[in-house]
Amino acid sequence: MSTLTAESFALHELEREEPRTSDGGGLTLAMKVANVWEGLLAAGAAGCPVCGARMVRAAGAGRCASCGSGLS
Numbered sequence: 001m002s003t004l005t006a007e008s009f010a011l012h013e014l015e016r017e018e019p020r021t022s023d024g025g026g027l028t029l030a031m032k033v034a035n036v037w038e039g040l041l042a043a044g045a046a047g048c049p050v051c052g053a054r055m056v057r058a059a060g061a062g063r064c065a066s067c068g069s070g071l072s
Contacts, residue, residue, distance in 0.1 A: 036062065036071060 027035070032049050039046025040057040048055040053066030062071035 033071065040071070 036046045036049050036055065040055065040062045044057045046055050046062070047053070048064040048067060048069055050069040051064065051067040053064055055062045055064045055069070055071070060072070064070070
């Protein structure tokens with residue numbers, strides 16, 4: 001049995017199939033970035049919107065350890 005933490009929950013949610021917009025298309029860039037920020041603020045980590053690796057929050061910004069992308 002595994003323990004579900006806020007971080008693992010946030011990362012698991014990002015791995016699920018992405019919701020679709022009402023016109024049948026994919027998420028907009030603004031929606032993707034908002035989802036990442038929600039994960040960073042809630043759990044301190046989220047999936048990187050560029051490469052999908054783990055992005056962590058530090059000093060009010062998000063930084064991906066894999067590809068180096070950042071959100072601020």
